[in-house]
Amino acid sequence: MQLITQVDALLNGLSIVTRAIAPRSARAILEGVLMEASENELILTCSDGSMTITTSIDAQVKESGRAVVPGRLINDLVRKLPGGDVSIKVSDSGRATVQCLASRSNLNAMNADEFPEMADEITGESVEMKQVTLKNMISRTVFAIATDESRQILTGCLFERDGAEIRMVALDGFRLALQVSREGKEGDKPIKAVIPGRVLNEMSRILPDSEDPCTLVFDKGHMNASFGRSRISSVLLAGEYIDYHRILPTTFGTEALVNRTEVANAIDRASLMAREGKNNLIRMKFSEDNLEITSNAEMGDVREEMTAAVNGAPIEIAFNAKYLNDVIRALSDDEMCMKLNTSVSPCVIVPKEGGEYLYLVLPVRVFQ
């Protein structure tokens, strides 16, 4: 195998695919990047056994071939190359030489035949949506997945198509995050698939903020996401996801329209005191035209006040500051609507208008 390509293109490709390398891999071959040179293209692939990322870059291929080279090492090395042309040559004895100007590295290559076969194109229901839409839906829900492996199905996000609506849902028993896109079409067949959190996290990092399309294909146990010259394949989490519709309250005694940035800054300051306490607790008191946010600890207390358009009964309620913070940081609207019933029932956060998102946060019981 012998080829010439550009340092920038190679670095871009390597930094995409090496995200699939597990922090600690059980098999040496999975610490490598599979390089496949043919025609005018170099195809790069990494895998952790359950997730595989592949991408391709332009190359002048002088001799086609396949080899597996140490993944993190070549990624770090290419990042530090001076730029311009870089040549890669793999000898029959399994020595990969990377040369760029007066810098020459020899890396011990591994046998490409030992690299796990990339799942072939799968057939099943497919979804097309904008890359940026998918990226945002992921980053605005995935923080709410369970980190506790004891309920494995909750360590992923539910991807659901229901008519023209595409939804992504995460929940961990304390909060729920739901994002909705209407990029589906009426009559599309329903899809329900639970994608592992790790896959979604890497996907949201790799996906560009582009209006270009990406295609997701699902079969019973697998998913393929293709965009540009890249593809991410993964197994799906097995099992039945919680019927989340049943836990969403539909009527509310109090509805408050608040300025998101003002609430964010107030919670930021109140959190400083809350984290000195044991349970990171902040209290919110909604009364007519007013929202008061307080926290206290042995060291003192913080009190923040702001105007709020409150409809319904006044209410006091307490939250883990982190859960509210996560929601507020996932949003970009100026205003958000908080809907409540009692100090021990969930708070629902939705946009002022439209239904692109819904967050639910359970309160902490502190009031009698």
Add this chain to the structure above:
Amino acid sequence: MQLITQVDALLNGLSIVTRAIAPRSARAILEGVLMEASENELILTCSDGSMTITTSIDAQVKESGRAVVPGRLINDLVRKLPGGDVSIKVSDSGRATVQCLASRSNLNAMNADEFPEMADEITGESVEMKQVTLKNMISRTVFAIATDESRQILTGCLFERDGAEIRMVALDGFRLALQVSREGKEGDKPIKAVIPGRVLNEMSRILPDSEDPCTLVFDKGHMNASFGRSRISSVLLAGEYIDYHRILPTTFGTEALVNRTEVANAIDRASLMAREGKNNLIRMKFSEDNLEITSNAEMGDVREEMTAAVNGAPIEIAFNAKYLNDVIRALSDDEMCMKLNTSVSPCVIVPKEGGEYLYLVLPVRVFQ
């Protein structure tokens, strides 16, 4: 105590003085910041018992007084305030109220009388130099101090005045860093003082890149550094510093003038392979007009080549990559001169011209 000041000024002051707070303090009072309001000024002081940092900011003082408030907490809080005016009021009951617009925090204050007395102005030899000169001399030597507490004197830098020359020296048994300034005057009395590394690290972070003067005063066991409205006081390390002049070689068999950036980039890449090995080793081979830098590990090898103006005998020598890297990053010149004798004797790095710095690095024995 009651006053009004600006959020920006208060934040600036707090972020300077809170650097003196130890990561973990044995006494609660040392986690606080002493606030002293009088006339049109608020004086802020923090101390870890051996290092004390104090600074002052403008304030409209309505009622003078003293109080100690939780240091990190108020620093974090002020960082998140919206800006503009902030009022601080400490009640007789020991409650400090920080108010900025609709944000109000109460912090439990501590008794100012329990705060350790700031060392009074000390009398002794004094040195005046530019703030930026001191800052650079520190940051270009302090990385070479010993981290091992077993030879405590080496965990600080030697500050030495010898006629018109002011020198700062650090060494740890494997390398030595020396910076020279000629901002002293002929006839100035000699000074030898060993300043603790932690004090120097904080000092280099606080000192601005300014041509304004700073004044250092030394007595037998203490140091005061004053610049702008700030002062850092510290105990000195006790004991006799190594007579470093005796370990500096004066004649060399080989002298090479190299491009610093080229060597830096080559070492960067070679280090990637070196760190895969056990001892982070890079090899340098100086021959006429040429420098070759190599490293190897089980995974492969890296070879870098560059032109170099080599005078004297060809030589091969090996170093711990970190030690060379530290030196190269501390410098800003385009070129540097490496002086060598044998593969088992120290390498000295000096500027092409002038004697503002000298670094010495011991090689690793790998050649017969």
